Amino acid sequence: xxxxxxxxxxxxxxxxxxxxxxxxxxxxxxxxARLASRELGRATxxxxxxxxxxxxxxxxxxxxxxxxxxxxxxxRGRASGTSDYLLDRLRLDAPRxxxxxxxxxxxxxxxxxxxxxxxxxxxxxGLRLRQVRVPLGVVAAIYEARPNVTVDIAGLALKSGNAVIxxxxxxxxxxxxxxVGIIRDTLGDHGLPDDAVLTIDEFGREGARVLMxxxxxxxxxxxxxxxxxxxxxxxxxxxxxxxxGEGNVHILLDESADEEMAIDILLNAKTQRxxxxxxxxxxxxxxxxxxxxxxxxxLLRAGVVxxxxxxxxxxxxxxxxxxxxxxxxxxREYMQLDLAVRTVDTVDEALxxxxxxxxxxxxxxxxxxLASSEEFVAGVDSAAVLVNASxxxxxxxxxxxxxxxxxxxxxMHARGxxxxxxxxxxxxxxxxxxxxxx
Amino acid sequence: xxxxxxxxxxxxxxxxxxxxxxxxxxxxxxxxARLASRELGRATxxxxxxxxxxxxxxxxxxxxxxxxxxxxxxxRGRASGTSDYLLDRLRLDAPRxxxxxxxxxxxxxxxxxxxxxxxxxxxxxGLRLRQVRVPLGVVAAIYEARPNVTVDIAGLALKSGNAVIxxxxxxxxxxxxxxVGIIRDTLGDHGLPDDAVLTIDEFGREGARVLMxxxxxxxxxxxxxxxxxxxxxxxxxxxxxxxxGEGNVHILLDESADEEMAIDILLNAKTQRxxxxxxxxxxxxxxxxxxxxxxxxxLLRAGVVxxxxxxxxxxxxxxxxxxxxxxxxxxREYMQLDLAVRTVDTVDEALxxxxxxxxxxxxxxxxxxLASSEEFVAGVDSAAVLVNASxxxxxxxxxxxxxxxxxxxxxMHARGxxxxxxxxxxxxxxxxxxxxxx
Numbered sequence: 113x114x115x116x117x118x119x120x121x122x123x124x125x126x127x128x129x130x131x132x133x134x135x136x137x138x139x140x141x142x143x144x145a146r147l148a149s150r151e152l153g154r155a156t157x158x159x160x161x162x163x164x165x166x167x168x169x170x171x172x173x174x175x176x177x178x179x180x181x182x183x184x185x186x187x188r189g190r191a192s193g194t195s196d197y198l199l200d201r202l203r204l205d206a207p208r209x210x211x212x213x214x215x216x217x218x219x220x221x222x223x224x225x226x227x228x229x230x231x232x233x234x235x236x237x238g239l240r241l242r243q244v245r246v247p248l249g250v251v252a253a254i255y256e257a258r259p260n261v262t263v264d265i266a267g268l269a270l271k272s273g274n275a276v277i278x279x280x281x282x283x284x285x286x287x288x289x290x291x292v293g294i295i296r297d298t299l300g301d302h303g304l305p306d307d308a309v310l311t312i313d314e315f316g317r318e319g320a321r322v323l324m325x326x327x328x329x330x331x332x333x334x335x336x337x338x339x340x341x342x343x344x345x346x347x348x349x350x351x352x353x354x355x356x357g358e359g360n361v362h363i364l365l366d367e368s369a370d371e372e373m374a375i376d377i378l379l380n381a382k383t384q385r386x387x388x389x390x391x392x393x394x395x396x397x398x399x400x401x402x403x404x405x406x407x408x409x410x411l412l413r414a415g416v417v418x419x420x421x422x423x424x425x426x427x428x429x430x431x432x433x434x435x436x437x438x439x440x441x442x443x444r445e446y447m448q449l450d451l452a453v454r455t456v457d458t459v460d461e462a463l464x465x466x467x468x469x470x471x472x473x474x475x476x477x478x479x480x481x482l483a484s485s486e487e488f489v490a491g492v493d494s495a496a497v498l499v500n501a502s503x504x505x506x507x508x509x510x511x512x513x514x515x516x517x518x519x520x521x522x523x524m525h526a527r528g529x530x531x532x533x534x535x536x537x538x539x540x541x542x543x544x545x546x547x548x549x550x
Numbered sequence: 551x552x553x554x555x556x557x558x559x560x561x562x563x564x565x566x567x568x569x570x571x572x573x574x575x576x577x578x579x580x581x582x583a584r585l586a587s588r589e590l591g592r593a594t595x596x597x598x599x600x601x602x603x604x605x606x607x608x609x610x611x612x613x614x615x616x617x618x619x620x621x622x623x624x625x626r627g628r629a630s631g632t633s634d635y636l637l638d639r640l641r642l643d644a645p646r647x648x649x650x651x652x653x654x655x656x657x658x659x660x661x662x663x664x665x666x667x668x669x670x671x672x673x674x675x676g677l678r679l680r681q682v683r684v685p686l687g688v689v690a691a692i693y694e695a696r697p698n699v700t701v702d703i704a705g706l707a708l709k710s711g712n713a714v715i716x717x718x719x720x721x722x723x724x725x726x727x728x729x730v731g732i733i734r735d736t737l738g739d740h741g742l743p744d745d746a747v748l749t750i751d752e753f754g755r756e757g758a759r760v761l762m763x764x765x766x767x768x769x770x771x772x773x774x775x776x777x778x779x780x781x782x783x784x785x786x787x788x789x790x791x792x793x794x795g796e797g798n799v800h801i802l803l804d805e806s807a808d809e810e811m812a813i814d815i816l817l818n819a820k821t822q823r824x825x826x827x828x829x830x831x832x833x834x835x836x837x838x839x840x841x842x843x844x845x846x847x848x849l850l851r852a853g854v855v856x857x858x859x860x861x862x863x864x865x866x867x868x869x870x871x872x873x874x875x876x877x878x879x880x881x882r883e884y885m886q887l888d889l890a891v892r893t894v895d896t897v898d899e900a901l902x903x904x905x906x907x908x909x910x911x912x913x914x915x916x917x918x919x920l921a922s923s924e925e926f927v928a929g930v931d932s933a934a935v936l937v938n939a940s941x942x943x944x945x946x947x948x949x950x951x952x953x954x955x956x957x958x959x960x961x962m963h964a965r966g967x968x969x970x971x972x973x974x975x976x977x978x979x980x981x982x983x984x985x986x987x988x
Contacts, residue, residue, distance in 0.1 A: 150931075154928055233950070235948075235949070235950065239943065241949060243966070246931075248961050248962075331961050331962075332962060347788075352962045370984070372984075373983075376984060377984065377986060379986075380986035380987055489979055491588075492977075493684075493687065493977075494977070496977070496979075497977060497979055498980040498982070499979075499980070499981045500981065500984055501981070501984070501986075504986070504987035505677065505980060505987055510987065511679060511978070511980075512679075523686050523769050523770075523790075523975035524686075524770060524790045524962060524975070525962045527978075528681070528976070528977075528978045529978070538965050539930075539931075539932070539935060539965070540933060540934040540935070540949070540965075540967070541927055541936075542935070542937070542943060542944070543936070543938065543939070544936070544937065544938045544939030545811075546808070546814055546938055546939070547938075547943070548814050548815055548818035548819075548822075548940040548942070549818055549822060549942035549948065
């Protein structure tokens, strides 16, 4: 098994257990989650929403407990040489806790997908047929040391009627334990099973492995984090996984692109929030684009490091400092102010580059040519394709889904921004009065 | 790897290749399928339907070629001691070929899911948003020696715009080669890529293993066949699989069930077509049901062998011959005129039995009690749950889906009867005129 996440607390519960005991202990957790999921799956929307609001209140009321636990994690991280960037993701403060509580309140205000009929009809033989959304059952999440994900995933699971088993990064163990404790107390106090939210953090990396192999015990596993985490989960797991968030996103600056529009879109797509998955990582420049030089100059002025191929270098302002792109650049998700730039001669050449290097997240074209636009939209095989708009719009909130579970880059079950409905499956209900098949 | 299917032709192309060569050869097939899928994915419905009808005509016109190949397979099977039951599934005759052609014509008459918008709206910022169905891309199917599946899956894949890679049972190798040849010829003659339908039969069992591990090359793998085949695929595959068809189906005869209705439903669910997945395999009898003795007597008269627990034995007519059920019987999918029978005291006890033994396909209750009906519908976690209707209705054709790809017993992507739409994924298309995110 590859390194799932840096274990800054190598000694944990798992060390004292044999492999069989560890498996039994993790399976006991999945059994508890399964039992809880049956009760939670039948809870009314009103009941679930009351509990979400109560958790939001409890987080604020018990903020000091969370912050004290978080200080332990941050200090331990700092002592072991964790980078400032990772420490910042790990750190909670009062305003961040308020925002987590606010997000739970917003979740409570969203419609409940459970019970929605996706099909309902009466067949010619009188059978009443309904296909209704039901919770998946037991959802698991494996993520990095970001305590906000603990609250986020627990809230989404509760709202959609699923029990959830969490495996956060060990670097956030104390914070996650405090958060899970508050959530479980609140569930119990408000008549929902506390086992609807469980953690296997105490079982360490080996426990995560058992979870990933627990076929039939976990209905879906959602990895949340960087490429290494996701690839490690995808290749290890024997349970159904929804792959999310890897975004090697391309924008094609077509021959006919308007320069002003192109500058607006590129600056937005690259610089507004470089560390997220819908940010652009490669700009493909049509060799006859008249907007290209202006766009590249604007990016340089904005502090973007351009990794250029030989033909694109000719478009740069004189004396501009830009590294030469290698094959490695085409495959990189920089997630910072870097952008690979390649010149192509046709839309088809751009499509070939995208097919070779894309992670299937989002790609955009900036063009004023209808045929180019249609060729691009038809030829891109990614979750989202955009024409004359920033790739930053590929986000559940922006596209009107309310809460976002993640951006699926796979084709099965969910593709692109995932809302609460993607945490459900369906059940066919057929009611008759003695009908038999002829 | 477990035994995927009896290889009656142990010598095949794969024997001459090293492991690396075999992997390269199978990957070359997936590459050809991928290329073909891009072209097929853009074909219009009219074009695909013309080709489906042309394949139907070609099958009838070239019937003699198919029947000659089939005779080879059947004679080889008989010589190697294949059972009459398997020989019957392998055998084609003129009427069977006519029915395959007829099924293709019916498929041509169905709507095309590709291009259907599942969401379409204009956002407040003016972005036009559409989420449209697109083909998955490359579908693979692994199935047993039933040549009709070759035509069936190829037709479904074509109609939904997917390229398909087939791996049929080696016992049907000659017939499948003849059928695939006719289909590929017709594709080429009518302006669609012949590589939209490919087979890896020549690469034997090891080739199937390479296919199942070809992550990123196969968008979905559909196993079609009995439990052993499906379980073997599910546990071996590293590509996305849709699990279909395993049906350990239960009917609960509730306290208040009407005897006449119960007899009709049980006879239909058990005897109409015992070898299919929606046939009932276990009858749970409420201990206070007054209909139980009559129902069991009717099943015995119809030639059904009842495997009874001790309490149910007391309900049998005097002198009736019935084996005693063991734990083994609760887990069996007999697929013949056998039925396990167990007495329970409550609906909840029935639900516990179902949770323990069901494959998640279909369960039914026969009742006149509204509370029992609701408890059962809410408590069953299977793809389909029926009230006072035969489980034989759980079928794509009966429930109005037109063509049926299979009955999914998993929760992800598709659950229950699958139609053409379940062979698609979606693509988000966002069109603007320079919008950026604020």
